[in-house]
Amino acid sequence: MTSLEPGYPLKQGRYTIQGELGIGGFGTTYKATRQLRDGQEEIVAIKIGKEGLSDNERTNREKHLKDESKRLKQFNHNHIVKFIEYFYDQTINRPCLVMEYIEGETLQTLLETRNGIPEEEAIKYIKQVAHALAAMHEVNLIHRDVNPRNIMVRHGTEEAILIDFGIAREFVPNRTIQLTRQWAEYYAPPEQQLRRFRVGPPLDIYALSATFYFLLTGRQPVSSRDRENELKRYRKDPQKQDVDNFATNKKLRRAILKGMELEEKRRPKTISEWLKLLESRATTGITIRRDRLRQVIGVIGGLLLLAAVAIPFIRNQSNPSNPSNPSNPSNPSNPSNSPSQTTPSSTE
Template sequence: MAWQPGEQLLNGKYTIESELGKGGFGITYLARDDRDRPFAIKTLGRKARFTQELAKYKEEFLKEADCLSRCIHPSIVRLEEVIDTDSLCCVVLEYIDGTTLARLVKQKGRLSEREALFYTYQIADALRLVHEQGFLHRDVKPMNIVLRQERSDAVLIDFGLALEFSQDQVEIHHEQGSLGFAPLEQYDLRALRGAYTDVYGLAATLYSLLTAKVPPSASSRDRSWVKTQTDPLVPPKTLNPSVSDRVNTAILKGLALVPENRPQSIEAWLELLQDGPSDFSPQPTEMTPAIPEVANSISAVGMDYTTLERLLADGQWQQADRETEALMIRVAGREAEGRLNVEDVKHFPGRDLRTLDRLWTEYSNGHFGLSIQRQMWSKSAGDYEQLSDRLGWRRDNEWVSYADLTFDLTAPVGHLPSWGRRGRLWSFLATRLKKCSL
């Protein structure tokens, strides 16, 4: 049940005045303490409280408080206290009486470069501290930046998606983020994370401030690139000719789809903003590519595909087939189990699926590959036995043993890689391949 105006907490220490807003599993209220000072109190909402996963939600909720307790900065919302009892779990935050950058842009339209950079530099300095403390914010966007009414200082709020990270380490993360402001790696359950993840969000925020437009989502950009080799991201200078070449270049670098092609830290990105054009010199505005990179990246989790490429180049198809299965298990972090489960397949990193497919299709001249198999799946109307007949995994209604597969180019089209012979999981793999534009 939601708190009502006038309701008191901690024996009258705080009195609820009104509801400020709701998030994924939290709800925030405006309250006043017994000295009449305003505060924002964030607590678990009904969806989180009445679920079997309450303990998990509570743990994640308190991580936000832990992050804020360690990240004290003028441009980060201040934590007042944490209340964690059997009946009450909430964080008390300073109340910022102001407007978000999203609302400011909606009211004024696009901002001048000078004003936009003024706010961007403040948030960049805040993020630098967040990263030094071992956290990522993961939800940097104009809606989460509030301007103090009295000074117009920018303050970063809503650390609900903040998590601890080690640069370039793979962990299990929730696939969350805001469309247009979340980078490609946040669409994968397992993917490398680093300061470059927040670089994307801040670059997207600056893009939005200067153009009054939200950039296209990273997933839609990725699909477009895979299908057509074009990027629907319009350079900010095209939408706002007053944007300098220096800032235009920095934004495009910060919005690179492939994490390795972005500045790897907030400091590195700020250098592009402050020190003039980098080694990437943009073409005239109407011709400036939105993403000066090849997007068929190697791995979301830092996997090394050198051995597989060497085996395929040498035509050692059986060894390459075994290496492919081993790689998939390692990408999913299932070395101990030795196999993938349904959830692993449903969330398998798209970048790695595309790399596996690209290597197989390139070195077999389009004879083998995951995308070839998915095309056959479509032609088989989703019937696994019919698919297996087409791919040569079944002959005369009998399943072919692994030793009897054909490991050369006389095999049926799509015969390899053979991991898909695990029939129970194939439909999930087909769905994931389609989602990844394969």
């Protein structure tokens, strides 16, 4: 496929290509400038369909990008890439999907360049993506391609954005449907490799849990196919062994393993149900810290109260001029202040 050179105009000059961002299964994504009505410019990302296809392939290509546009257009979510517009450019005879340009890097790159990220930061990213997926599931849409390469983090923030809706599909709860066999090798559950299966949130929950494992450990998850083979041969799940060995937090281990159950029916049914496994950890930790803080404050308060009572008393007792001080001459209890007694002498 011929790449569009920087400076190439699209849609009668409204867009100008700046450079290539990446090549995917359905086309190439470019960085471009967009002319706004007030004369200003903004940077955008444009996914442009493949070229050099047969008539039938071109029809499918156009339908695919149109469908992706419709799916993306329905969201205005902080953690889902923003849709701008769809158009068919007559000069290159290809469909174009325009989205916001995210200045940042993928979680995959972020982890590699920083040699790992802190646990709390990983939890924050995963929760943000989970909320994005929950918004999708509410309208019966699954992403099908959640993995560290499809999650961007904006530069200078801890804001994660879910991208690439290329193989996202609608689903009907509890109904078996037929889908094209497309998946990310280490992040897809077993059922995604079938042509017909029951589609729903547990599919994305598996991929999200596998992504979480990668963020916490820096290790690639074991593919579901390899896991099934190992279980058949040795009756041991290598993913469970890896989680036990490399994920140190017990609560997080449980969330990962529940989300990565090979059997769809054993996974949490919804994103909110899976998030409770994380929330329980956070709530427990906060409660424990608050209880300990209250205990410490109580002890300190008691000591301060004791000091407030004891210090004046000590000072009072050590002051010679204090009438209540036994050593004070004016104190009646001072032995020197009792009347003198004379023992009469006896005469013989």
